[in-house]
Amino acid sequence: MTAPRLPLFLMLAGLLGLAGCSTHQPVSLYQLDSGSPAQPAQTAGMAVLLGPVIVADYLQRETLLQRQSDGSLQGSTDGRWAGSLSSDINQLMLRQVAGQLDSQRVVLAPGPSGFTPDVQVLLTITRLDSGVSQPAILDAQWRLLDRRGQVRDNRIVHLQEEHAGTTASQVQAQGVLLQHLAQQLSVALKPLANQPPVAEAPRKQAPAPTKPAAPQKPKMPMATPIRTDMEVFRF
Numbered sequence: 001m002t003a004p005r006l007p008l009f010l011m012l013a014g015l016l017g018l019a020g021c022s023t024h025q026p027v028s029l030y031q032l033d034s035g036s037p038a039q040p041a042q043t044a045g046m047a048v049l050l051g052p053v054i055v056a057d058y059l060q061r062e063t064l065l066q067r068q069s070d071g072s073l074q075g076s077t078d079g080r081w082a083g084s085l086s087s088d089i090n091q092l093m094l095r096q097v098a099g100q101l102d103s104q105r106v107v108l109a110p111g112p113s114g115f116t117p118d119v120q121v122l123l124t125i126t127r128l129d130s131g132v133s134q135p136a137i138l139d140a141q142w143r144l145l146d147r148r149g150q151v152r153d154n155r156i157v158h159l160q161e162e163h164a165g166t167t168a169s170q171v172q173a174q175g176v177l178l179q180h181l182a183q184q185l186s187v188a189l190k191p192l193a194n195q196p197p198v199a200e201a202p203r204k205q206a207p208a209p210t211k212p213a214a215p216q217k218p219k220m221p222m223a224t225p226i227r228t229d230m231e232v233f234r235f
Contacts, residue, residue, distance in 0.1 A: 028167065029082035030064060033175035034092040037099030045103025046193045049117035050094055052109045054124045055086045064167065067131035079167040089125065089178060096182030097121075101189060119152075119192045120145040121185065128174055136161040136173035140181055144188060147195055153188050157181060 058065070062083075063075040081088070090108055098106040107115060122143040130136035137160050144153040159180055163173040 028079045030079055030167070030171040031082050032085075032088040032092050032178065033172055034095050035175070035179045037095045038102065040098045040102045040104050040106075042102050043104045045105050046101050046189065047105040047116065047118045048097065048101065048103070048107070048189060049111050049115070049120040050097060050106060050108050050123070051090070052122065053086070053090050053093065055089060056126050056128075059085050059125075059128060061085075064171070065129050067129045067134040067137075069131075069133060073129065076167060079171075089128075092175065092178050093123070093182050093185075096179055097186055097189070100183060100186030101193075116147075118147060118195060119189055121189070123185075128177070130163060130170040130173060132165050132170075136163055136170060136177055138174070138177035138181060142185060142188075144192065146192060152192055155184075155188065157184065 058073065062080045064079045064081055065073045066076050067073060094106060094108055098104065107117075109120075111117070122145065123140065124142075125138070125140045127137055127139035138157070140157045140159075142153070142155055142157070143151055146152045159177045161173040161177050161180075163169040
């Protein structure tokens, strides 16, 4: 009676084993590659406030998205970000810009207390993704504000990088795009290093106190002769 049940038991065990393998499939974790930026040596170099850096909402997740041929996005099944993508972007841009400018005075917004930048960089990244058959694409915009808060440069950037199709190669291509963005940004920053100092507005002097006017003496009315029609007779 028990012999016919043996194949069914083996079949169920095999299906459970396959299900266990599928649910415990390892997922790779990825971080952006910041390349090999030069270590800045100047402690009194150009002061740059980098940020705020705004990253598109669809990138605010751990899932590594894959761009499809129809333009849609799907979550990767074999990889995800090892932490915050926004934080990785900030650190990559910081290291690259500091190395390009050779300055230790490049900081992320909001910056330390008392820090007065020569230039502030307002950076927005609206797209950073790729797919198995789609190239890595970066769309960004920056604005550069000088010491007076005036816009000195405004640029929209579109960059593209090919890859081998694997998830690892896609992440590497996205890191390369951000490195190119940092290089272009550094080129735009360098002419603003020699800005004239901001002249302080002259202080207005307080008006001198006015002396109270001396009281005026009342004027005496002048006597006026009174004319009459009377005549004076002499004898």
